[in-house]
Amino acid sequence: MSSSVDIVLEAKGLAKSFLFEGRSFQVLEDIDLSISAGQSMSIRGDSGCGKTTLLNLLARLETGDRGEIRWGNHKMSASSKCASAEALIRASFLGVVYQAYYLIPELNVLENVLIGARLSGSFGKESTTRARELLNRMGVGQKERQVPSKLSGGERQRVAIARALINNPKLILADEPTGNLDERTGAEVMDLLLKSCDEENAALILVTHNPIFAQATNRSLFLKKGTLQNQ
Amino acid sequence: MKLPWPLYLAWKQLFPSQKKVSFFSLLAIVGVALGVNVMIVVIIFMQGFQNKFRNDIIDAQGHGRVIQWKPSSNWQKQQKKIEEYSSIDSVMPYLQGQLLLQKGDYHSIPFSMGIKPDRESLVLDIDSFLTGGAMKMDAHDAEDITPVPTIDTLEDDVIFVSSQVAKRLGVRPPSVIRFYDVNNSRSSVSSTISVSRLDPFVESGEWEVEFKSEQKYRVRDISTGDEIECLLSDGPIDRGIGFPIFKPVIGNEIFRKGDLFKFHVFKGSTVEAFSPSMIEKIKADEMIPPREVRVGGIFEVPWQGFHTEALFSTIRFMQDMRGDEGRIDGFYLRAIKSVASNERELAKSCQALEEFLGDGWGVVPWFVENAWFFDLLKFEEYLMILIMVPIGLVAAFAIAIALMTSVLRKIREIGLLIAMGGGRFSVGAVFCLQGFIIGIMGAVLGCGFALIFMYYRDELMSFIVKNIAGEDGQAGVSQFYDFYSLEIYYPWESVGSFHTFLSFAFFAVLVSTLAGLLPAWRATRLKPADALRGE
Numbered sequence: 001m002s003s004s005v006d007i008v009l010e011a012k013g014l015a016k017s018f019l020f021e022g023r024s025f026q027v028l029e030d031i032d033l034s035i036s037a038g039q040s041m042s043i044r045g046d047s048g049c050g051k052t053t054l055l056n057l058l059a060r061l062e063t064g065d066r067g068e069i070r071w072g073n074h075k076m077s078a079s080s081k082c083a084s085a086e087a088l089i090r091a092s093f094l095g096v097v098y099q100a101y102y103l104i105p106e107l108n109v110l111e112n113v114l115i116g117a118r119l120s121g122s123f124g125k126e127s128t129t130r131a132r133e134l135l136n137r138m139g140v141g142q143k144e145r146q147v148p149s150k151l152s153g154g155e156r157q158r159v160a161i162a163r164a165l166i167n168n169p170k171l172i173l174a175d176e177p178t179g180n181l182d183e184r185t186g187a188e189v190m191d192l193l194l195k196s197c198d199e200e201n202a203a204l205i206l207v208t209h210n211p212i213f214a215q216a217t218n219r220s221l222f223l224k225k226g227t228l229q230n231q
Numbered sequence: 232m233k234l235p236w237p238l239y240l241a242w243k244q245l246f247p248s249q250k251k252v253s254f255f256s257l258l259a260i261v262g263v264a265l266g267v268n269v270m271i272v273v274i275i276f277m278q279g280f281q282n283k284f285r286n287d288i289i290d291a292q293g294h295g296r297v298i299q300w301k302p303s304s305n306w307q308k309q310q311k312k313i314e315e316y317s318s319i320d321s322v323m324p325y326l327q328g329q330l331l332l333q334k335g336d337y338h339s340i341p342f343s344m345g346i347k348p349d350r351e352s353l354v355l356d357i358d359s360f361l362t363g364g365a366m367k368m369d370a371h372d373a374e375d376i377t378p379v380p381t382i383d384t385l386e387d388d389v390i391f392v393s394s395q396v397a398k399r400l401g402v403r404p405p406s407v408i409r410f411y412d413v414n415n416s417r418s419s420v421s422s423t424i425s426v427s428r429l430d431p432f433v434e435s436g437e438w439e440v441e442f443k444s445e446q447k448y449r450v451r452d453i454s455t456g457d458e459i460e461c462l463l464s465d466g467p468i469d470r471g472i473g474f475p476i477f478k479p480v481i482g483n484e485i486f487r488k489g490d491l492f493k494f495h496v497f498k499g500s501t502v503e504a505f506s507p508s509m510i511e512k513i514k515a516d517e518m519i520p521p522r523e524v525r526v527g528g529i530f531e532v533p534w535q536g537f538h539t540e541a542l543f544s545t546i547r548f549m550q551d552m553r554g555d556e557g558r559i560d561g562f563y564l565r566a567i568k569s570v571a572s573n574e575r576e577l578a579k580s581c582q583a584l585e586e587f588l589g590d591g592w593g594v595v596p597w598f599v600e601n602a603w604f605f606d607l608l609k610f611e612e613y614l615m616i617l618i619m620v621p622i623g624l625v626a627a628f629a630i631a632i633a634l635m636t637s638v639l640r641k642i643r644e645i646g647l648l649i650a651m652g653g654g655r656f657s658v659g660a661v662f663c664l665q666g667f668i669i670g671i672m673g674a675v676l677g678c679g680f681a682l683i684f685m686y687y688r689d690e691l692m693s694f695i696v697k698n699i700a701g702e703d704g705q706a707g708v709s710q711f712y713d714f715y716s717l718e719i720y721y722p723w724e725s726v727g728s729f730h731t732f733l734s735f736a737f738f739a740v741l742v743s744t745l746a747g748l749l750p751a752w753r754a755t756r757l758k759p760a761d762a763l764r765g766e
Contacts, residue, residue: 052764061650062760084654091652098763102647104240106247118236119652147249163651 007070008170008203010034014057014067014078015226016050027053029226031067035219037170040197040204042214044231045223051207054223055173058205059094060086072170091120095164095172095202097193099179101156103148109135109159110144116166127166134162138192154185161193171203178210190216237657240648241664244637255637256669259630263673263739266626268680270619270735275685277612278727279719284534284608286718288597290356291533293323293563294571295581296600298593306559309588313562316587318570318580321353324559326549330542331505332392333521334400341396342538345549346563348385354565357382357543360530362394376425377406380528382543387551389431389527390504391543399540402500402526405429407475410493422484424492427467428476431499431527438494440477442486450477500526506552522552536604564594574598623742630669631746634662638750645754646762659751666747670740677739678722678732685719 014031017024027050035041045051056062057078058069064078071093076086095116103112110131117127135141138158140151148156157177164172177193178186190213197204206217214220220231234242245256252260297313299306306324313322326345331338351357358381385391397403407426424440437453443460450468451458461468463486467478475496479486503521512519524544532539550556570576577596585594598605638645648658684691696704722729 053760056760056763059650061646061763062758084656087649087652087654089652090650094650094652096647096650098647100643102643102763104243104644106243106253108248111243111248115236115240116651118239119648123233123236145249147247 006036007034008037008072009058009205010068010070011058011078012068014054014069015065016053016057016062017065026226028057028064031226031228033058033228035171035203035205037203038198038201039219040194040206040217041219041221042206042208042217043221043223043228044208044211044214047209049223050226051223052175055175055205055207059096059173060090088120091116092122092167093170095167095169097157097160097164097172097174097177099176101148101153101160101180103156103159103163105148108145108147109140109151112148112159113163113166116163120167122167131162131166134165134196135159137196138162152185153181154189157181157189158192161189161196165196165200165202168200169202171205172197174204174206174208176207176209178208178213186210186213236653237660238664240661241668244641244661245665245668255633259633259669259743260672260676262626262629263669263743264676264680266619266623267674267677267735267739268684270616270623270738271678271681271732272684273615273619274612274731274735275681275719275728276717277608277615278731279717281605281608281612282718282720284536284604285598287360287534288536288601288604289571290359291537292597292600293354294566294577295564295594295596297322297562297564297584297588298595299559299561299591300593301591302555302558303591306562309592310562312588313564313584316584318566318576319584320565320567320571321350322565323347323350323354323563324546325561325563326546326553326555326559328549328553329507330552332396332400332542333503333505334402334500337400339392339396339399339540341392341540341542343542343544343549343552345544345546346385347546348383351382351385354563357391357530360533361391361528362531372411373408375406376409377404378426378429380404380429380431382528384428384430384527385543385545386431386527387545387548388522388524389544390502390524390548391528391530392526393532393539393541394529395532395539396542397526397529400500400502402502403497404526404528405431405433405499406497408495408497410495422482422486422490423480425478425480426475426494427478428469429496430472431525432473433475433496433498434473435498436496438475438477438496440492440494442488442490444488445485448479448486448490498525502526504552506554508552508554522548524548534604536601620738623738627742627746630666630743631749634665634747634750635753637665638662638753642757642762645757646759646764649757649759650763655755659755661751662754663744663747663751666751667740667744669747670743673743674736674739678736681732682721685721688717688719 011031011033014028015026016028017026031054043051043054053062057064060069060076060082063081067078069076069078071089074089104115107115113131113135114123114127117123117131132141132144135144138161140155140158143151143155148159151159174193178190181189194204194216204217206213208214221228222231246252310322310324313319324347328343329340330343331340361379361381382391392402407429409424439451439453440448441451442448446463447460448463449458449460459468459470463479467476469476475494501523504524505521509519530543532541546559550558565571566577566580570580578599581594581596585592588594645658649655720728722732
């Protein structure tokens with residue numbers, strides 16, 4: 001077990017339900033979770049079981065019914081709305097990678113990576129150097145002036161990973177990052193993601209359907225009926 | 232460059248990397264620019280019309296008028312008093328009334344103004360309204376070279392009439408036609424003889440100018456046989472009142488021996504003038520012959536509010552006609568520059584002068600006397616603004632709709648920005664700033680368009696009018712609207728013009744920014760998790 005000192009993220013008693021046509025559906029129930037720096041964790045589960053909702057709760061993009069979340073030393077109630085101060089912390093604490101990349105089409109590759117630095121207020125010469133370094137590491141350094149529409153799916157996801165890492169985040173939340181990629185490219189991207197998190201000493205929570213990718217993480221969990229189970 | 236990220240992203244969304252400008256940005260900016268351009272151009276031209284009328288009124292009526300409530304023949308003393316008043320530059324007495332003019336079977340009853348020609352140029356500028364008594368000619372070897380008369384040729388038996396009076400009576404001032412004797416003359420048309428003055432007392436006749444050598448020429452009055460030998464170095468030959476002044480004009484080629492120019496001079500029309508006092512005398516069985524006067528010049532009506540049928544004469548002539556010897560109705564004033572340029576100062580000065588002159592005198596500044604006319608122009612200007620503001624609002628709605636569509640299209644990006652740590656208000660600001668940038672660029676471009684339109688107004692109007700009204704319509708349009716000669720001011724030349732540019736540029740920026748507020752508000756209301764799901 002990790003010591004409480006280097007715990008990056010801790011969630012206790014997380015619960016979330018949705019109202020649909022007057023009925024309440026419990027999606028998450030008493031979720032307890034913690035991850036330390038440099039560790040990786042995968043969460044699998046059936047479609048619609050609440051994996052993305054759990055990631056959103058952990059990123060404080062959604063409010064839960066109850067529970068507590070701690071980002072490093074910053075403790076928050078999961079049921080409270082995200083304060084604007086938390087948004088600033090999120091910018092440097094968290095990196096996010098999504099299945100659909102969500103690159104900004106008007107910006108070129110380098111600018112897309114640097115937008116993370118701009119959001120956290122750390123944009124400058126150093127961040128530009130780091131962005132170039134990350135792009136080189138991801139194998140898309142030659143394409144820094146290209147716009148996303150000119151890139152392949154795999155290249156776009158590499159750029160998205162570089163963007164997630166630009167602020168040296170403590171935690172990376174990846175929601176099915178290989179979902180849109182073919183098997184070989186997906187494997188390459190996943191390899192890069194795991195390797196990069198390891199090098200950066202960032203914790204990784206990976207939501208995936210792929211058991212092989214899940215096995216590659218330090219800890220593999222399964223979300224079923226609103227609760228997390230070890231595999 | 233380290234811009235705040237909402238501004239950076241707003242700029243990039245309008246002007247994406249690897250593209251110079253997005254289609255939406257281009258349309259939005261050009262739309263705003265055209266709106267700003269139209270609004271500025273219309274108002275600047277309205278102001279141009281106002282300035283033109285203002286100057287024309289001042290040229291025809293001075294900066295103010297001193298009215299004598301009780302007739303007095305001791306006005307010279309008052310004139311001196313007014314002239315010595317600190318804010319007054321110059322003064323001209325006047326006497327006005329109504330006369331009946333008759334030429335054959337035709338009549339006209341013009342508003343008549345008696346002035347002092349020697350004082351006129353100090354207070355008014357009637358010369359600027361005078362036109363030549365041109366006759367329509369269609370011959371390659373003859374042309375009307377009648378010089379435009381000047382008000383200093385106004386004498387007691389001479390009148391200057393408005394073009395409407397001239398047309399009604401069929402009268403004209405003295406005129407002169409120059410013939411080239413193509414059989415005798417070998418001179419290039421570039422060197423010629425013109426007539427620089429044709430006073431109202433010149434009689435009809437024929438004249439000839441023949442060159443004896445390159446420098447020497449002879450002027451001959453064919454009807455009397457009088458001759459005068461002249462040298463080019465003598466300049467124009469002035470033989471006094473009643474004679475045309477011939478003036479050699481040397482062009483690219485010199486005169487040659489044998490060059491011959493013939494002139495046909497027509498004396499000015501005469502008309503008979505009657506006054507109400509004469510009619511009163513006729514009623515009392517007195518035999519009063521009408522006063523015969525010569526037409527010395529024709530003037531265009533100075534401004535639209537002026538009497539269309541009008542005449543200028545000497546004050547003495549008007550005194551005779553009215554039977555008010557030694558009397559005047561009042562004075563026209565020209566104020567000193569510092570007072571004249573500020574209407575408030577002029578009003579204050581007129582009021583102070585009125586108090587200074589005491590009972591029996593009133594002083595009215597030009598803008599009070601013609602307030603109705605300027606109220607009308609102002610009303611027209613405000614009406615234009617009222618019509619144009621909705622055009623600006625339509626542009627704003629278009630921008631709002633386009634930005635709103637952008638918000639809907641970028642819903643996942645908005646979710647991502649919040650997920651990456653962007654504050655809601657900062658994300659909203661991205662869209663608001665896009666409206667602001669469109670407004671700024673549209674305003675700058677619109678001001679640029681307006682300056683270009685102002686600079687090339689004659690060419691543009693000529694092109695438009697030629698294509699709508701045809702070649703013949705051009706003269707009518709320019710005469711009716713006075714567009715081609717319209718004096719307009721660039722923003723660096725006049726405070727009013729600067730304010731107009733600034734106001735409409737500010738309006739465009741404000742409206743465009745407000746147009747961005749609705750999409751911005753929509754963006755801030757998005758729940759990031761829902762946005763990322765694309766809901």
